[in-house]
Ligand code: HEM
């Protein structure tokens with residue numbers, strides 16, 4: 001194997017191992033969440049995944065950004081085809097290994113890649129302008145400063161570079177081909193771009209350009225791959241499982257907590273002996289689970305998967321009544337905080353052992369009570385999210401912890417609880433007056 | 442309406458050995474809030490005059506637990522739920538119509554897991570059925586003729602349960618012009634009352650949610666804001682008052698509008 005072949009193999013192995021390692025790390029973090037059963041309704045889950053993730057159905061509620069995104073999305077998927085050839089060429093030292101055997105099909109594939117790459121290039125430029133020049137509120141909210149802002153831009157720069165490398169590779173190669181007196185490859189874009197940019201260069205220079213393009217392309221792919229796990233861009237993979245495992249029931253339904261159900265049904269069971277000693281817990285080592293969520297490990301794994309999938313697009317927050325009227329609550333921030341805290345907990349567990357307490361928690365150190373109480377449970381955020389994320393279920397679990405573990409709620413709500421308990425209504429009316437309306441004029 | 446309707450309770454029906462076709466779940470607002478009681482009475486008028494065999498629980502009804510659940514008090518919610526389910530199952534209730542989308546959502550979606558399985562409809566759905574069955578006729582050229590009406594989607598009817606069509610279909614019988622707000626149906630903006638916000642002050646911000654929503658409604662230049670939820674009704678009424686528009690813009694529940702237009 002040639003030197004470049006060996007370098008290629010080493011680069012690939014390192015890049016892929018690192019990616020697998022980081023992906024497993026994220027999988028382990030997601031598995032820190034408590035269990036929730038989403039093994040039901042295979043058919044409707046598949047259907048939802050095809051429509052929402054593959055088909056980008058909810059994206060198209062905002063047609064312009066959906067179309068631009070679609071260009072990037074399609075370009076990404078189609079370009080993977082070329083990657084197969086790059087691997088073969090890289091390892092064996094061949095040049096365009098499939099060109100002869102595939103013939104017209106090959107030209108067709110490369111042409112498609114070139115066309116969608118141009119579209120993706122334009123889309124990426126527009127996305128950059130949208131992020132940095134247009135003052136769109138959902139990109140300038142307070143949680144979008146620092147790393148999240150840089151992250152949003154970096155990926156777009158990567159995309160631009162990647163596409164430039166593709167055209168250096170194909171354009172340089174096209175010119176070499178002509179230089180050697182051979183027939184043009186006939187690729188739609190590079191047969192124009194090649195002569196335009198690289199016409200009149202020496203064969204050595206052309207070769208260098210082609211090589212920079214080729215190595216640049218594959219390096220960007222590896223960089224991109226390893227950038228995903230530290231970025232919101234992991235959505236390009238997680239969008240699919242995230243939509244598959246999303247909640248398919250009516251959005252208004254909040255889960256009935258089974259731990260509470262056990263206790264309450266005991267109270268309503270006339271055959272239960274109130275003085276009986278409680279049955280020995282099966283596993284006494286296990287600490288009793290908390291009611292609700294104080295930290296990320298109290299959330300379920302779908303909540304945590306959601307957190308890693310969030311694209312930080314802000315569609316949720318721009319439809320949130322609380323956020324739009326100046327309250328601190330932003331459903332996007334709820335998802336970002338959950339992810340950031342989970343990353344921190346995961347690091348702690350790896351360093352100090354599973355279960356290590358660092359004295360911090362999601363509620364309090366990341367999300368404040370003020371945010372939690374501002375939610376109207378209107379489901380606008382859930383409805384808006386293009387990848388079926390459910391910020392509301394996290395908010396409700398945080399409230400459950402505050403109320404049931406810490407007896408902490410705004411005083412008016414405490415009064416409301418007392419009223420329901422005593423009068424069967426949230427206000428202070430006698431239950432005996434409940435039917436008075438029928439006798440009134 | 443002048444005649445007083447004698448509203449039958451389950452207890453009375455039971456004593457006579459009868460059972461209703463549908464139980465009317467009034468809800469806390471509908472029972473105690475002066476404004477919402479008018480909506481309750483409109484629903485009763487419709488049920489009564491269409492010859493629906495119905496009953497209410499009267500003093501045996503209690504809060505579904507919705508505000509407790511959404512405020513994080515699952516214990517209190519399930520206590521209420523178990524208690525209500527015991528009563529409903531004791532009367533062998535099969536079908537329920539609610540006057541409030543919150544009760545509708547809770548009984549329909551959250552009671553089944555606790556042993557309460559019923560067919561649950563919102564009052565706008567029942568009204569739609571009655572109209573379609575020809576049992577409820579809206580008079581021509583009534584109070585709404587030529588007026589502009591805009592419908593505010595309650596979150597717990599719309600997004601939560603995807604009922605968008607029934608209220609609009611009912612309103613379309615009113616011989617009026619139905620205009621949509623810029624945020625409607627699945628994009629409808631909350632009135633600000635849900636998730637137990639009704640019972641507390643809002644967190645600091647730069648605006649109240651109901652004001653933001655009232656602006657949407659006023660923008661349509663509607664003469665009537667139609668609601669399907671007693672809490673939305675309160676929020677929108679307050680919002681309109683805030684703009685001193687209570688003379689020009691009236692807030693009415695769909696049940697009230699239909700009862701009026703059908704001259705009940
Ligand atoms: C598989 C290939 C994919 C690629 C290469 C890709 C790439 C990108 C890029 C570059 C952005 C940033 C755009 C910006 O600056 O705002 C983005 C945003 C986004 N992507 Fe993807 N994506 C992919 C798949 C998906 C899928 C399957 C979904 C599911 C619906 C999705 C949903 C989103 C959303 C919601 C945003 C935020 C868009 C916005 O701000 O309007 N993506 N994606």
Ligand code: SF4
Pocket residue numbers: 316319320321322323329330331374375376377378379380381382391392395
């Ligand atoms: S459910 Fe809560 S967080 Fe989501 S949009 Fe409504 S108010 Fe905002």
Ligand code: SF4
Pocket residue numbers: 309310311312313314315316317331332335384385386387388389391
């Ligand atoms: S939760 Fe969904 S809508 Fe909100 S920022 Fe994340 S991806 Fe966008």
